[in-house]
Amino acid sequence: MDIARKLFIPENKKEVFVAQEKYALEVIRDNHADKISTIAGVDVSYGDKGNSAYAAVVVIDTDSQKIVEEATWTGPCEFHYEPGLLALREIPCVLRAFERLKIIPDIVVIDGNGILHPRSFGLACHAGLSLDIPTIGCAKSLLMGKHKPLKKQGDSAEIRHMGESLGVALQSQKGEDPIYVSIGHKIDIPTALSLVKKITSSTREPLPIHHAHNICKEMYYNDKKHQDDEKQQNKQKIIAMIKELRQQGLSYSKVASELNKNSEVKKLTPRKLTPRKMRNWIESNPD
DNA sequence: GCGACAG
DNA sequence: ATCTTGTCGC
Numbered sequence: 001m002d003i004a005r006k007l008f009i010p011e012n013k014k015e016v017f018v019a020q021e022k023y024a025l026e027v028i029r030d031n032h033a034d035k036i037s038t039i040a041g042v043d044v045s046y047g048d049k050g051n052s053a054y055a056a057v058v059v060i061d062t063d064s065q066k067i068v069e070e071a072t073w074t075g076p077c078e079f080h081y082e083p084g085l086l087a088l089r090e091i092p093c094v095l096r097a098f099e100r101l102k103i104i105p106d107i108v109v110i111d112g113n114g115i116l117h118p119r120s121f122g123l124a125c126h127a128g129l130s131l132d133i134p135t136i137g138c139a140k141s142l143l144m145g146k147h148k149p150l151k152k153q154g155d156s157a158e159i160r161h162m163g164e165s166l167g168v169a170l171q172s173q174k175g176e177d178p179i180y181v182s183i184g185h186k187i188d189i190p191t192a193l194s195l196v197k198k199i200t201s202s203t204r205e206p207l208p209i210h211h212a213h214n215i216c217k218e219m220y221y222n223d224k225k226h227q228d229d230e231k232q233q234n235k236q237k238i239i240a241m242i243k244e245l246r247q248q249g250l251s252y253s254k255v256a257s258e259l260n261k262n263s264e265v266k267k268l269t270p271r272k273l274t275p276r277k278m279r280n281w282i283e284s285n286p287d
Numbered sequence: 288g289c290g291a292c293a294g
Numbered sequence: 295a296t297c298t299t300g301t302c303g304c
Contacts, residue, residue: 046295083292112293143293
């Protein structure tokens with residue numbers, strides 16, 4: 001699908017604040033969703049020490065709750081996370097995943113807040129204005145405000161801040177932490193809450209977000225950068241073991257025979273260690 | 288001034 | 295968010 005509107009985001013952080021305050025005035029807090037036959041869920045994971053992003057959007061059918069379409073995007077991540085500026089980090093990735101989607105969903109649920117935000121313009125609002133689709137924010141921790149305690153599954157409580165009602169805490173599953181629902185765009189809280197309740201009957205997070213999260217994780221684990229990272233970490237562990245044995249005065253060939261029969265080492269490296277290879281490792285990793 | 292702070 | 299370690303339940 002096409003992106004309805006690309007919001008201008010200044011370079012300067014102070015100007016980003018001003019832009020968020022300006023865009024917040026455009027957020028529609030009434031219900032503009034009528035026939036809700038499809039719901040999209042979005043999530044983003046990070047790897048390669050925060051330099052790579054993995055985004056997924058999953059569309060489900062509202063009645064059957066079956067997946068009707070998925071789209072993903074992987075690429076470099078340009079921004080570091082900062083509280084209140086999550087959208088800068090996630091929106092570019094999210095929109096590129098939406099560009100690869102054929103269906104135009106009726107509602108979008110996204111991992112993060114809507115108007116429950118220091119400048120009333122969280123990730124879900126940003127996504128809502130960009131896509132021009134009714135959007136609900138669903139955060140897994142409370143960014144701001146307070147609410148009364150939740151007792152049983154299905155309970156919800158207003159989130160209030162400075163005398164304003166900015167969202168709802170929902171005990172979506174028992175024994176787990178609540179989720180925090182707020183308006184993204186073109187929806188009201190009663191509609192958002194009843195919809196989120198419908199799609200959290202078996203998961204803490206709305207089902208399409210849950211699916212999107214799993215897809216992001218899978219992309220992350222399949223990414224060569226992550227696998228290279230893991231190899232580097234394993235190599236460092238083995239180097240530490242070599243150094244330890246060397247300090248006990250063992251020769252490299254003695255260290256090799258010791259480590260090659262160590263079951264821990266067999267899990268860390270696919271190939272056998274040779275004295276020659278170990279000497280190179282140690283010499284290129286001085287203390 | 289200090290602490291808290293979506294992902 | 296990710297990483298690591300340890301603990302618990304099926």
